[in-house]
Every structure is written in structure tokens, then in C-alpha cells.
Amino acid sequence: MLELELNGQRYSKAHHASGLMAQLEGRSRKSIDFKHCNISAVMLQLGYPYIRGYKPLANYQGLLFDVVEDRLRGNRSVDQAVEAAVGRPAAEVSIPAMDIVWVDPPPAAKRPAETWRPTFRHLVRDYLAQEARNRSLGQAGELFVAEFEARRLDAAGKKSLAARVEHVAASMGDGLGFDVLSFDLDGRERLIEVKTTSFGELTPFFVSRNELARSEADRDQYHLYRVFDFRDQPRLFGLQGAISEQCSLDPVSYLARVA
Structure with a gap:
């Protein structure tokens, strides 16, 4: 989802969560969202941005850190998306309201x-x-x-x-x-x-x-x-x-x- 977001592509958090609920029996939507917030905290600690809407919650287990780190290691497509996002020139923005x-x-x-x-x-x-x-x-x-x-x-x-x-x-x-x-x-x-x-x-x-x-x-x-x-x-x-x-x-x- 982070890669899609950084590349400006549309995605559905609800659709993604539904897929995870089908794979993880007994997991509620609330618990899945909570885990994504834990992942956001790990991402920040590793120097990455987090997915918009999943506010970082830092009380995560060490195993989660290891798993997220392992998934990111060598994932060049995510790195490329983040590198492009942080270096992209910014245009002036007017204030809507x-x-x-x-x-x-x-x-x-x-x-x-x-x-x-x-x-x-x-x-x-x-x-x-x-x-x-x-x-x-x-x-x-x-x-x-x-x-x-x-x-x-x-x-x-x-x-x-x-x-x-x-x-x-x-x-x-x-x-x-x-x-x-x-x-x-x-x-x-x-x-x-x-x-x-x-x-x-x-x-x-x-x-x-x-x-x-x-x-x-x-x-x-x-x-x-x-x-x-x-x-x-x-x-x-x-x-x-x-x-x-x-x-x-x-x-x-x-x-x-x-x-």
C-alpha cells in the first residue's frame, strides 16, 4: 500500500483489510488496523514514511520489527518509490480554506x-x-x-x-x-x-x-x-x-x- 500511495495510485484500505481477515481467522478489522499502526512505528524507526491514516503506535513486539525489516530488505521497488517521493520538486500550493x-x-x-x-x-x-x-x-x-x-x-x-x-x-x-x-x-x-x-x-x-x-x-x-x-x-x-x-x-x- 505504501508503494501505491507514493506512486500516486489508488488503493482501498478496506479491501486490503478484508483480504487479511480472510487469511487470518479470528482477526477483526480493528486488530488489523492496530497492527498497521504498529508497522507505521517500525517504518519510522527504520527511516521510512508510513501509510497515511495508520498513525504510528510504538508498543510493538520485537518480532514485528524483524519481520518488517526483512520484508523491506532488498525490496528495491519500495526504495525507489520513497526515493522519488522525497526528492520530487514541490510546486507552490494555494490555500483552499x-x-x-x-x-x-x-x-x-x-x-x-x-x-x-x-x-x-x-x-x-x-x-x-x-x-x-x-x-x-x-x-x-x-x-x-x-x-x-x-x-x-x-x-x-x-x-x-x-x-x-x-x-x-x-x-x-x-x-x-x-x-x-x-x-x-x-x-x-x-x-x-x-x-x-x-x-x-x-x-x-x-x-x-x-x-x-x-x-x-x-x-x-x-x-x-x-x-x-x-x-x-x-x-x-x-x-x-x-x-x-x-x-x-x-x-x-x-x-x-x-x-
Whole structure:
């Protein structure tokens, strides 16, 4: 199903589940959907996106991890589909309706980080990191947020503030620790860092040391906007304040110097 989804082909989760129920006697549709959510968590741990609609549930058995890893190993067609998806150039997207675009943050966004243990697995991909390096996707997401903010302020009767919304990552550089300068309705500056993905809302994202520091220094004004499902039905949610207080942070790499 993931391969079909990434290739833009239609499929039916219900039809797929019915087939599994026929093969797995005694399994309900709910239990099958639950297992797919477990698989989504495994996929993320291995560096892959997950199937839209199956939100990751991490309380899975080790055997499931091994089975999923084994199925993915050597499955070149899935790898090719993901590689194409994360590297595909993104076009600018217009906002259909404000009330459809803005959603509440997912509850799992504030879960405590799990204790990390080394696995030394052969199959670990960095597809999510590759997507994060897709500059056209990142820029398209930033422009999307800039338009959203201008329309939000304009709809509230703050036309002068709407006109001052600025894509500062483009006009001033990307070292500010945020991407879009906007405003609250009272005129207070809103510093917005934008993180964009073509995948689901629970897809992990990467933050820099500079972004973390800016969110700490200006926590009352700092907002992280997570844009997701960007290519199909773009939506976003916001997290206000220090990133370290809003998200579970997992150090995945280090800058090393000879001691």
C-alpha cells in the first residue's frame, strides 16, 4: 500500500483489510488496523514514511520489527518509490480554506522521548532526512505559511499587519532561527519556523541547534508550524514556545573534531 500511495495510485484500505481477515481467522478489522499502526512505528524507526491514516503506535513486539525489516530488505521497488517521493520538486500550493488547513496538534506530539538503544541493523534508511534537505519542498512550505498568515490577519481585519508578513528566510537569510515573520492580532511579532513534509502529521522532523536556541530566547513569540500532507491536502498545526518543551528531542548525529 505504501508503494501505491507514493506512486500516486489508488488503493482501498478496506479491501486490503478484508483480504487479511480472510487469511487470518479470528482477526477483526480493528486488530488489523492496530497492527498497521504498529508497522507505521517500525517504518519510522527504520527511516521510512508510513501509510497515511495508520498513525504510528510504538508498543510493538520485537518480532514485528524483524519481520518488517526483512520484508523491506532488498525490496528495491519500495526504495525507489520513497526515493522519488522525497526528492520530487514541490510546486507552490494555494490555500483552499483556512478552517480546513489549520488543525490541532496531534496528542503524540508531546509524548516523552523513548530511551534509545543501539540496534546495529543493516537496514536503516535516511529518507526523512533526505526529504528535509529537499529545498524546493521547504521553500514551498514556507511560502504556504506566509500566505496563510497574511490571510489570517486579513480575515481578522488587520490588513496593515497582513501586508507586513515577510518570508525572512528568503529576504534576510536562513540563519535567524525562523522562516516567516508574522504578527499576533495585537501587533506582537510572531516568529515562525516552518517544517514541511509530504507525509503524515506524525512524521518526525529535524531541528537545528540555532532553531532550538532561538525558540528558547524568544519562547513567548516563537511558533513552530508543522506543514504535512503537503502535496495532496496540505494542512498545518502550530506549537508555541521552546521546541525542547513542545517536542521530544533525539540527538541523531554529532559534529566531531579530533580531540
